[in-house]
Structure formats: structure tokens, C-alpha cells
Amino acid sequence: MKNIKRILECIFLTLIFVLSGCTYRNMNEELTIYNVSYDSTRELYEAYNTLFLSYYEEKTGQRLKVLQSHGGSGSQARSVIEGANADVVTLALAHDITLIEEAGLIDKGWYDELEGHSSPYTSTIVFVVHKNNPKQICDWDDLIANDIEIVTPDPKSSGGACWNFLAAWYYAQQLYNNQEQTEGFVRSLYKNVLVMDASARTAATTFVENGQGDVLIAWENDAIVVCEEYPDEYEIIIPSVSILAQPSVAAVDYNVKRNGTEQIANEYLKYLYSDEAQYLFAEYGFRPSSQKILNEYSDRFNQDMKLCTIDDFGGWEAVYQKFFKDGGIFDLIYNE
Amino acid sequence: MAGNEELGNIVRKKHFDAGRALLICISVLFIGSMLVLPLGTVIYNALRNGWKVLFSAWRAPYTISALKVTLYVALVSLCVNTVFGIAAAWCLTKYDFRGKQILLSMIDIPLSCSPVIVALGYIMMFGRMGWAAPMVDWIIQLPYSINGVILATIFVTFPFVVREIVPVLNAIGREEETAAAQMGAGGAAIFLKITMPNMKWALLSGMSMCTARALGEFGAVFALARSRGETFTLPLEVDALYMTGRKDSVAMAFAAAFLLILLDVTILAVKNIAEYITKKKKVDEAFE
Amino acid sequence: MNDYKESKRLIPGFSLTLGITISMLSVIVIIPLLSIFRYALKIAPVDFLNIILQQNIRRAFWTSIVQSLIAAGINSLFGTIIAWVLVRYTFRFKRFFDCLIDIPLAMPTAVAGITLSKLYSDQGWLGRLLGAFGIHVPYTKAGLTIALIFVGIPFVVRVIQPVLQGLNSQYEEAAQLLGANKITVFRKIIFPEIRAAVFTGFSLAFARGLGEYGSVIYISGNSDKNGTKVISYVIMQKLNAGAIDYEGASAIALVLLVLSFFILLVTNLIQIRNNKRNY
Numbered sequence: 017m018k019n020i021k022r023i024l025e026c027i028f029l030t031l032i033f034v035l036s037g038c039t040y041r042n043m044n045e046e047l048t049i050y051n052v053s054y055d056s057t058r059e060l061y062e063a064y065n066t067l068f069l070s071y072y073e074e075k076t077g078q079r080l081k082v083l084q085s086h087g088g089s090g091s092q093a094r095s096v097i098e099g100a101n102a103d104v105v106t107l108a109l110a111h112d113i114t115l116i117e118e119a120g121l122i123d124k125g126w127y128d129e130l131e132g133h134s135s136p137y138t139s140t141i142v143f144v145v146h147k148n149n150p151k152q153i154c155d156w157d158d159l160i161a162n163d164i165e166i167v168t169p170d171p172k173s174s175g176g177a178c179w180n181f182l183a184a185w186y187y188a189q190q191l192y193n194n195q196e197q198t199e200g201f202v203r204s205l206y207k208n209v210l211v212m213d214a215s216a217r218t219a220a221t222t223f224v225e226n227g228q229g230d231v232l233i234a235w236e237n238d239a240i241v242v243c244e245e246y247p248d249e250y251e252i253i254i255p256s257v258s259i260l261a262q263p264s265v266a267a268v269d270y271n272v273k274r275n276g277t278e279q280i281a282n283e284y285l286k287y288l289y290s291d292e293a294q295y296l297f298a299e300y301g302f303r304p305s306s307q308k309i310l311n312e313y314s315d316r317f318n319q320d321m322k323l324c325t326i327d328d329f330g331g332w333e334a335v336y337q338k339f340f341k342d343g344g345i346f347d348l349i350y351n352e
Numbered sequence: 353m354a355g356n357e358e359l360g361n362i363v364r365k366k367h368f369d370a371g372r373a374l375l376i377c378i379s380v381l382f383i384g385s386m387l388v389l390p391l392g393t394v395i396y397n398a399l400r401n402g403w404k405v406l407f408s409a410w411r412a413p414y415t416i417s418a419l420k421v422t423l424y425v426a427l428v429s430l431c432v433n434t435v436f437g438i439a440a441a442w443c444l445t446k447y448d449f450r451g452k453q454i455l456l457s458m459i460d461i462p463l464s465c466s467p468v469i470v471a472l473g474y475i476m477m478f479g480r481m482g483w484a485a486p487m488v489d490w491i492i493q494l495p496y497s498i499n500g501v502i503l504a505t506i507f508v509t510f511p512f513v514v515r516e517i518v519p520v521l522n523a524i525g526r527e528e529e530t531a532a533a534q535m536g537a538g539g540a541a542i543f544l545k546i547t548m549p550n551m552k553w554a555l556l557s558g559m560s561m562c563t564a565r566a567l568g569e570f571g572a573v574f575a576l577a578r579s580r581g582e583t584f585t586l587p588l589e590v591d592a593l594y595m596t597g598r599k600d601s602v603a604m605a606f607a608a609a610f611l612l613i614l615l616d617v618t619i620l621a622v623k624n625i626a627e628y629i630t631k632k633k634k635v636d637e638a639f640e
Numbered sequence: 641m642n643d644y645k646e647s648k649r650l651i652p653g654f655s656l657t658l659g660i661t662i663s664m665l666s667v668i669v670i671i672p673l674l675s676i677f678r679y680a681l682k683i684a685p686v687d688f689l690n691i692i693l694q695q696n697i698r699r700a701f702w703t704s705i706v707q708s709l710i711a712a713g714i715n716s717l718f719g720t721i722i723a724w725v726l727v728r729y730t731f732r733f734k735r736f737f738d739c740l741i742d743i744p745l746a747m748p749t750a751v752a753g754i755t756l757s758k759l760y761s762d763q764g765w766l767g768r769l770l771g772a773f774g775i776h777v778p779y780t781k782a783g784l785t786i787a788l789i790f791v792g793i794p795f796v797v798r799v800i801q802p803v804l805q806g807l808n809s810q811y812e813e814a815a816q817l818l819g820a821n822k823i824t825v826f827r828k829i830i831f832p833e834i835r836a837a838v839f840t841g842f843s844l845a846f847a848r849g850l851g852e853y854g855s856v857i858y859i860s861g862n863s864d865k866n867g868t869k870v871i872s873y874v875i876m877q878k879l880n881a882g883a884i885d886y887e888g889a890s891a892i893a894l895v896l897l898v899l900s901f902f903i904l905l906v907t908n909l910i911q912i913r914n915n916k917r918n919y
Contacts, residue, residue, distance in 0.1 A: 022655035027663040052578070058596060085578040086592070091880040095578050099480035100496035115884060170862060173877040211779045211861040214873070217595040218858070224597060226761035226778065238597065245599050336883065342694065351696060351864060371822060372729055379725040380737065382718045386790055387740050389766060390747075390755045397758070436664045443657035455661065457908040461669050463795075463844060464900040466851020467749075468872040469893045472879070473672030476679050476890065483675065507668055519802070529651045539652035564746035570854040571749055575876075587748030594754050609751045616746040617739075624739050 048081040049280050052102035054089040054175065054263070055217040056139075056235050060300040061106070067296060068287050072280070080280065088215045089175035096121065096268060103272050103281045106265040108175035110134075111332035113266050126266040135262040136288035137302035140323060141183040143253040144223065144232040144239045151230045155255050156187040159231065160201065165210040167229040169219040171339075171346055176216035176261075178340060180233045183259040185339075186324045190257060203349045224250070235261070237301030240316070260323040391613065398610035401603050409607035417581045418589035419611070421498065425585060426566040429505040433562050437513025438555070442547070444514075445521035446529060456518075462510045467571025470507050474500060474576060496578050501585065504572040509562045516558030520551050520630070553630040560623035564616050586612045673897060680894035683887050691891045696864050697874060701895070704871040707781060708849025711788035712796075716842040719796025720834070726797070727804040745794045749854025756787055757859040779861030784868050787855045792845030799841035803834050836914035843907045847900045871896055 053061055065082040072080055085092065085100070089108035096102045097119040105122075107113055110133065116122050127133055145153050151164060159166060169177035181202070188201035210229045213219040216238060223232035224242055231253075234242070239252050265288065267281040287293055294304035298313045310317060329335045339345045398406055409415060444456055462470075477484045478494035494500045532542045548555075570587040577583040580592055586608055593605035680688070691697070726738050744752065760767045760777040770777055777783045807830070815825050853872040860868040871892065878889040 023659045023662070025655075025659070027659045050579070055595070058580075058592070083579045083582055086580065087578065088880050090884075091575075091876075092578070094879055094884050095496050097480065097884065098475050098482075098495050099478075099485070100578055170877070172881045209863075212863050214857055214862060214876070215595075217597065220597050221595055222757075222779075225594075225602060226757055227763050228761070228779065241597060245597070340881070341883065342885075342888075347696070375721055375725050376729060376731055378718070379722040382722065383737055383740055385766070386786075386793065387743050390752065390759055390790065391740075391743060393755045393759045393765070394751065432664075436660060439657040439660035440664075442653065443661050446651045447654050447658075449654075449658075453908070453912060455665070457904060458665055458669065460904060460908075461673070461901075464847030464851070464904050465673070466853060466872045466875075466893075466896060466900070468853050468875050469676065469851065469897055470672070472875065472889060472893050473676050476886075477672050477675040483678070484671075503668070507672075510668060526651065533650045533652060539656075542651065543653070561742075561745070564742070568746050568748040568751075570751075571872075574750070574854065587750050590748065590754070591750045605754070609748075609755075612748060612751065616743075620739055620742050620746060623742070624735065628735075 046081045047078065047277070047280070048083055049103045049277055049284060050083045050085070050101055051104050051106060051284070052085045052092050052096055052100060053106040054092055054108040055086055055215055056108070056176070056238055057106065057263075058084075058086045059241075060237075060297065060302065063296055063300065064288070064293060067292060068284060071287060071290075071292075072283065082284075088173060090173065096271075101271055101275065102268050103275060103277045104265065104267050104284055106263065108261070108263050109178065109332060110262065110264040110326070111336060112175060113264050114332065116266075116268065121268050121270040122266055123269045127264070130265065130285060131289060132305045133262055134264045134266060136265060136285075136293070136305050137263065137297040138305065139236045139261045139263070139302050140258045140321070141179050141233060141255075141261065142236045142239050142258065143255060144220075144234050144242055144250050145230065145253055147249050147251055149251065149253065153231050153253055156184055156205070156257065157191075157201075159184075159208060160204040161208075164208050164231065165229040166205070166208045166231055166233060167211050167213070167219050167223040168209055168233040169216050170212040170214060174213075174215045174219075176235055177219075178335070179235075179259055179261045181339065181346060182326075182329060182335065183255075183257070183324075184233075186259060186328065187255070187257045199345065199349060206350050236303070236317070240301035254318045254321050257322045257324070260325045262326065394606055394609050394613060397603070397606035405600075405603055406607045406610070409604040410611055412604065414581050414584070414589060414592075415586075415604070415608050415611070418584050418586045418608070421501070421583060422567055422585040422587075422612075425498070425502050425505050426563050428502050429509055429566045430559060430563050432506050433509055433513050434555075434559055436510070437517060437558060437562075440514045441517035441521055441551075442543070444518055446526050459511050459514050462507050465507075467504075467508065467569070468575065470504055470572040471575030474503060474507075495576060496583070498577075498583050500576040501573050501583055504576050505566045505569050508569050508572055509565045512562040512565060513555070513558035516554050516561065517551050520554040521547070524550050553626045553633070557623045557626040557630070560619045560626065564619045564623070567612060567615055567619070676890050676893050676897065679886065680890040683891055687887070688891050691888050692895055696869075697871075697892060699864060699867065700869050700871045700874045703781075703784075703867045703869060704850050707784050707870070708788050708792075708846050708852075711785050711792055711849050712842050712846035714785075714789055715792045715796045715845045716838055719793060719841055719845075720800055720838055722793075723797045723800035723804055727801060741794050741797045743794075744791050749791065749852070750858070752790055753787060753855040753858030756790065756855065757783070760786070760859070778859050779863070779868065780866065781860075781868055784856060784860040784870070787859050788849040788852060791852055791855055792848050795844040795848060796838075796841030799844065800834055800837045803837040807833055836910055839910055840907050843903050847903045850900060850903075851896060 051061060061084050065084065069080055069082065072078065089112050093105070093107060093112035093115045096105060096116050105113055105116060110127060113122065113126065117124060117126065130136070143153060145151065153159065153164070158164070168180050171177040171181045184202050184205055185198060188198040192198050192201065211219070211222050213222055216235055220232060220234055220238050220242060222228050224246065243250050243252050265285050267285060272278040272281045289305065291306070291309065294306045294309045297304045298309060298316065303317050304310050326332060326335065337344070440459060444452060475495055476482050478500070479485060494503065528546050529542050532546055568587060573585055574588060577585065577588055580589070584592065590605050590609045590612065593601045593608060722741070726734065757778050758764050760770070760783060762768065762771055767777065777786065811829050812825050815829055820828070851872055852870070853876070856870050857873055860870065862869045862873050875889050875892050878885040878892065
């Protein structure tokens, strides 16, 4: 009996030891704000943070620190739900922010809190091909030819890939105007997919670094970066029809209240709509939401392509239920 | 036994041995293609832009912060695992009790557990809606903080120290300790004077294995660390850099990977030296 | 039983060390894993089966199991040869090669995955070579297997090596003197001795491959259709896609966990049996 008591004592002591060993507190008392974002915006927010910090210091005399976090949009949303202490989220699709809202961390109505459905910048889906377009890919219908190898991420684990799928779907729908043929078109398109990576960034790497496939279906901003990095090897093809991808931003109300960063977070988001920030977005390949600045960059962003929006599909919730949930249309098309 | 090995070699050296040559060839080819080439790819890609790029990549703030986090995490998990490893090995070799074999197998669980599952387990326990969150939340933040990274690293490196010490202690047996205890020596004295000298090289080898593994853990940490420059370890930084897709950052990714491999190789060298000494000691004892 | 208690008391520190061992083991390993059990067992059995038996999940399990079996098999074969060479022969750079075996344990799996996909890509060293023969490795099952071989090899070699070192070569030499050829010697004398170790190494490599994530995702292409999507990728997918599917993830994780526990159990039983026979 005495033995068991001593064992218990030791267990207790070890627990205290482990817990105290794990305790690591950030002694840094600098005011910080934590931005949880998705893959493609890593460089963008690095630049934006510098811009914002100097603006904020000028305005209030206060020095800030911005932490940023990037990853697949869905996994980023999950990290916030599971307890990552994000002050603001800037994710690839509104649906991911809705998930955080459903967990009770963001107040309802965030979608219309800021201009343009809370998306300060937009992007679209384009093709990246090898220089001089050896396979003569000009539009979506060229992708279903037999000898084309496509690289696109997996819609079931990447937000960006959902936009790709929907853009293809919208093109086919415009063309055939009936469900069966549309499905058939998208099916033959996905039959040509050579590699389906977990995220848009991995797909870009597969195409660019490892030289797989003939065409990469990508975010316009990623495509612009790729073609600026390798001007002699790749070029962008603008399809006739695509989708207006609207990455959304919101403050995580639950966390900012706890951290006392409410005002800074709102300032951070509002400044996204300033002219300086909008120019920055254009520089980094995102379409600014300000029409005036977008027009200044008309050589960079083709404004003639026809862009559908998520509302044409009835909003994210409907899209998710119809296409991407287990056993949805995507599963039917792809698993066949 | 080592004497036999040498004897065997002498016997075999008498004539050219085709089987020996073949087997050595197969081994060298396999190691060469499966292990050396990947290693070579990293080194080649890290160095092909010249030393300047390499050093400037190492000096990048993110790399430095990642290196600090990595070393901090490795150090903490090394300390925890060393204490645990010694305690567990002592307990498993010096006493007989019921359930000992089960305990021994349980320590091996992390070896065969998917890193994804580790992360999932911690999230379901300590995440905001995990059952243990209300209990620990007021002390420390675990998921998506450095504490979670440390915890995950401790998990994956858990068995290494134990696995290295247990066989050595088992081989030595417990006569010396028993005798010392009978003569009235205290636990600390027995441990420091008798057990420790016997197992120190095995312990060192286990500790270096543990450190090497801690430096390189990716999967579990990947799911629990989110912010670059704060909780990113070097492997995560390599991934982040590689996925950036710009030419220079790909070069930087390989530079960071090279740094990681340099660290690992140094540690593995320590391990191999420790093993060599252990073996040599055995040989000496065998000849005495 | 009395004997046990006697010897238990002789060396001090039993409760201290057992206490530390049990508490650390529970906090770090057991309780987190039980949390998955707790979550997964809340799912109704019918739903549980429905999740597990979905076609793509079945296929991913199949891929993981088959590919890691293949990889573990290849590793056991070459691992045994390498262990034999490293123990029995002396040649130049032997220690260097010995040191290299540990590389996969220490190399971050992501770095391994990135490197392997670069190495075998059409522009990579091996990719170009194999491409000349029309063999395409990345984003196929072969790529997946190669990644699994890479991560599994140290387990096999490091388990067999000490056993071979401890092997008494008297019997071999006696057999050789009596005129047995090398194959017979190996089959009749050496193999029975290392059989348990080979199997342990095999199952460790198998278990490791079953749950492998980092190195696999970059080189396998994660295609359901081509059978290169592994089970840990599916778990991540469940967590990261659209709606966060904790139920699905924990149900799959539970099955995977039970599988690896089973492997561990078999390995340990074999080890115990083998130890008994030796004493």
C-alpha cells in the first residue's frame, strides 16, 4: 500500500514537472496582431504588414508587431476554430470564414461588414503553359483533348481548387446548358489531370519546379508570379470564361475581445482598402477592388474575360453541398 | 564474439569471395541510390548557387528564428526524454513486476504511430473544444503555440532513449546494483556510481538519436504549428520556402535543408562514435 | 512471487522510476491517443461503418497497406543484406555507410519528399536516367513505394544489426567445414537466428509506412484514381476540406491506430516468444 502511495506521489510530481517544463510564455510585451491567411498571400501580407505598421505608427505613435500564418485555407480556418489566437483571418473563400462563424468565434454579418463582400482584393483562375504554348491551349475546351496533361490541386483539400472546378463547370454550363453534358465535359477535363496536389502552391511547384504536365490551372496571382520569375519558360493563357475568386477577410471577434485588439484589427482590415494597399495588391498580382486602380493596371489584368461569381452558383453553402461534400458531384465525376 | 567476427574475416580473406563482393555491391548500390542520391540532391541544390547565396539564406530572419525554435524545441524534448528514458530504463531493467512487457510495448507506440494521428490526438485533447482544454487553458496555450510543437516532438522522440539504454542495462544485469544496495548504498549513489558509468555511451547514443529525430520532425509539427517566424521549425521553414515558388526561395529552401542536414550529420556522427566506443569496450571486455 | 518482491525492494527507486514512466507515458502518449478513441467511439456504429467503408477510403487503406507491405518487403530483403555486409565484412568507408543508414530517421520527411520528387522528376538526376528507359516514377505508385522504402530502411537494418553481431559464428564454420554450401548455411543456421529480427524490422517498417505523411504527399500525386492516395492524406483531407469532418477523421484515425497497435502487438509477441526460446 505504501508503495502505491509513493507511486502516486511520483506521478503527481512528474506531472507538475512536465507542465512547468512546457510553460513558455512570450515575455515580449509588444502589442501584436495575428493574421491567419492562406497560401498564396504570404509575400503579399509580408509587404502589406510593413506598410500597415508604418502607417499605424505614424497615426497613433504606437509600435505594433504583426504575426502571419499561411497554409491551406481550410486548415487555416480549422486552426482558428481549434484555438489559434488569430485576430484577423484573410482566407481564400468565404465558406472557410463561415465555418469560424459557425463555431461562434465571428459575429454574424461579417460578410457585409466591409466593401465588396469583405474582399479587398480579388483574383481569378487562369492557365499557365510552357513558353510559346506548344500544345496550343487557348480556352477550357482545349483542355479535354486526349494528349493534354493538367496539373491542378485537389478541391477536396484546397480552397483554390474549388474555384478551378467551378470555373470549368461554368464554362461547360454556358456551352451546353444542360447538366449531363456539363458533367461530361468536366469529367473528361479531370480525366486529363496528371497530378492532384494538396494545395495550390504545391501544384504550382509540381508544374514549375518538377516540370510535370502541359498546363497548370492556377490563381491569377500565382500565375503572374510564376511568369515573372521564369519569363522565358512559361506564359499565361487567359480563358474566355472564368470565375471571380473573392478571398474574404474578417476580424475574429471572440479573440480580439479577449486580446484587446479590436480597434487595431479593424484598422488593419480597413487599411486594406486604402489606395496604398490597393496598389500593393496590384503589384503582387491580385486584382484591387478599387475599379480606378484596377483600370490603371489594365495591361496586367485582362478585364475582357467573362467572370462569373459564386452567387451564380447560389453561394458557398449550396456549392459545397452540391459539388464538394462526400458523394457530391466532384466525387461522382472523379472517382468513376 | 567480436573475436569470432575477426576470425571469420581471416578465414574468408584466404580466397576471393564472389558472394562477398556481390553482397557488398548490392548494399553499396542500394545505399547509394536510395540514401546518398537524395542527400546529394539537397547538397547540390544548396551549393550550386555558390556560398554567398547559402550564407545569405542562413542569415535570413525567418531561417534564424526557425533555427532558434528548432534548437529550443529539440533541447526541451531532449531534456524531458532523457529524464524519462533513464527512469523508464531503470524501472524496466532493475525490477520485475507485472505488466512490464506491456509497458515496454507501450513505449514503442510512437514509432508506429502516424504523425497525423499524433496531431489529431493533441487537437482533440487540448484544442479549443477538446475535453482537456478547460483544464489546461488557464496555464498554457497548447495547440498552435510552441508548447504544442514541443509536445508533439516529445511524442515522436519518446522511445529513442529508452530503446538504446534498455538492451545495455539488460545485458549488464543487476548484480552490481543489488550488491551495492545490500551494502547500504542509496539510490542516487548506486545510479551515479554504478549504472551511469555502464550506460553512459548508450545514453549518449540514445540522446543523439532523439535530438536528430527532434530536429527533423515534420508531419506532427506541421499540423500543430502555424506561424512563420514564431513557431515554425526548420523543416516547416524549408517547406514554406520551397512552396513559395520563387527561384531564390527554392534555393533558400535547399540552403535551409542543408543546414538541417549538417546539424543532423554532426549529431549522427556523435552517435556513431558513441556506438563505436560501446562496441570497443565490449571487445576489450571480451578479451580480458 | 516472494522472490519478485525480494528483488524489487533490494534496489531503491522503484516507485520513483515507475511513477515517472507511467505518468509521462500517459500524458504524452496514452491520453492523447485515447482522446481519438473517445471521439470516434461516440459515433454510432452504423455511421462509423458507413464512413470506413466508403469507396475512396477503402481504396486509400488498400493503397497504404499494399504499398507499405511492398516497401517493407523490399526493405527486409535489402536491409538484411546491408546489415549482413555491415556486420560481417570489412571494406573501405564501412563506417561511413553505417552512418548513412540513419539519415532517413533524421532527415525531415518533408525534405525527403521534396528531394525525392526533385530527384525523380524529369529534370532530376535519376528521373532523366529512368526516363530514357521510359520509366516514370513521380506521381505513380512506384514513387510512393520509393518514399516508403526511404523512410523504412533504418528500422530494418538497425534491428537486424545487433542480432547478427551477437550471433555466434561457430556453427556456421562448423557447418562449412562439414561441407555445407553457403546457401544451406544461411538457410539452416543463420536465417533461423535472425528470423525474428527480420520480422520485427519488417513490421516496424510496415507500421511506419502505413502512417507516413510528409515524404509521401510530395511524390505520390495523391490521386484516388491511380491508387496513390494514402490514408494519412485522407485524414488530413477530412480535416482541411469544406466542412471540418472530425467524425470522419477520427473514425479513420481509429482504424489506422488499431492497425498499428495490432502490428506492434504481433511484433512484441514474436519478440517475447523468441526471447523465451533463447534463454
